[in-house]
Amino acid sequence: MRIAIVEDDADYREYAKSLLRGAGYIVHGFERAAAFMKQFRQDTFDLVLIDWNMPDVSGFELVKWIRGECGSRVPIVMVTSRTEVDDIVAGLQAGADDYITKPVEGAVLLARLSALGRRSYPSDPPGPxxxxxxxxxxxxxxxxxxxxxxxxxxxxxxxxxxxxxxxxxxxxxxxxxxxxxxxxxxxxxxxxxxxxxxxxxxxxxxxxxxxxxxxxxxxxxxxxxxxxxxxxxxxxxx
CATH class of the missing domain: 1.10.10.10 (Winged helix-like DNA-binding domain superfamily/Winged helix DNA-binding domain)
Known part of the structure; x- marks a missing residue:
């Protein structure tokens, strides 16, 4: 599975990339929403992780852009420090498939992504x-x-x-x-x-x-x- 991480916090971005690569995912990190948007128009991802508090385009607006202008159904997870109920509801209503608040244990993040992957790309257990x-x-x-x-x-x-x-x-x-x-x-x-x-x-x-x-x-x-x-x-x- 090929995952994009849109996160301006360099330490957390590198931590998440290392965690996901260790679990066997192909991972690409983006420090700015604009860089991701340019790449997304010409590339394929199986899942996107988005922080809310980005310096150029907010994660909330980015989710709406993916669902609206791009018309993409790619699974989206918001991973953010914003914990207010109104923010969680807004993120999900904008089109996010899951909303995870920081800090989150690595094992929990991996489990949530795995569960979303199973729902988004259902398949029978691989046989020979x-x-x-x-x-x-x-x-x-x-x-x-x-x-x-x-x-x-x-x-x-x-x-x-x-x-x-x-x-x-x-x-x-x-x-x-x-x-x-x-x-x-x-x-x-x-x-x-x-x-x-x-x-x-x-x-x-x-x-x-x-x-x-x-x-x-x-x-x-x-x-x-x-x-x-x-x-x-x-x-x-x-």
Missing amino acids: VQSFGEFDFNLPAEELRIAGEAVALTSKEFNLALTLFSNLSRPLSRNYLLEAVWGRNPDLPTRTLDSHISKIRTKLGLRPDRGFRLTPIYSYGYRLEAMIDAPPVISEAQ
């Missing part, structure tokens, strides 16, 4: 095989079969395809895909993602007549769409 229509992903073997026929993929191609199928119809930014598959690698050539996208489009035959369409989104990233009613995702247990 995840199926999307005729596309069967064998996770332990990193093997893909289409209608029972094995398709030769590299590890990166397999994980890129699985990330796209796991986020059907959701626009995914280039940064989101790069971090999900390659991790935080600043030396990665910018064309690497495009090259892998081209390869899996060809190898998987991602065409409307096969039920799926993989399209680029200008200055943003890619989106995989189901063109016909495909069977639901199936996770097979051992």
Whole structure:
């Protein structure tokens, strides 16, 4: 899960980043709301943590901007020292999914984020095989079969395809895909993602007549769409 933290207190921002990264999350911190707003227009996050008392745009206004102008349904948690009942109500009514008052124990924060993640992105417990229509992903073997026929993929191609199928119809930014598959690698050539996208489009035959369409989104990233009613995702247990 990829999380943005909008927090002007450098000490708390670094503490939260360290805590969340230790729990396995990919985390990006923003000292100013304006910097986050610029990035949010061109990037994908799975969850956003927002402080109320920001020096440029208040967290309250930022929540309204995400829900209103952007029309985004990304899960939002306000993490703030404002404890008045009126503030809590206002934050939730503006569009926050949860409101946590500081100070908060690290274990409690992690538990609240995990619970929100389960509600926002429900899924069955992962089994060794995840199926999307005729596309069967064998996770332990990193093997893909289409209608029972094995398709030769590299590890990166397999994980890129699985990330796209796991986020059907959701626009995914280039940064989101790069971090999900390659991790935080600043030396990665910018064309690497495009090259892998081209390869899996060809190898998987991602065409409307096969039920799926993989399209680029200008200055943003890619989106995989189901063109016909495909069977639901199936996770097979051992």
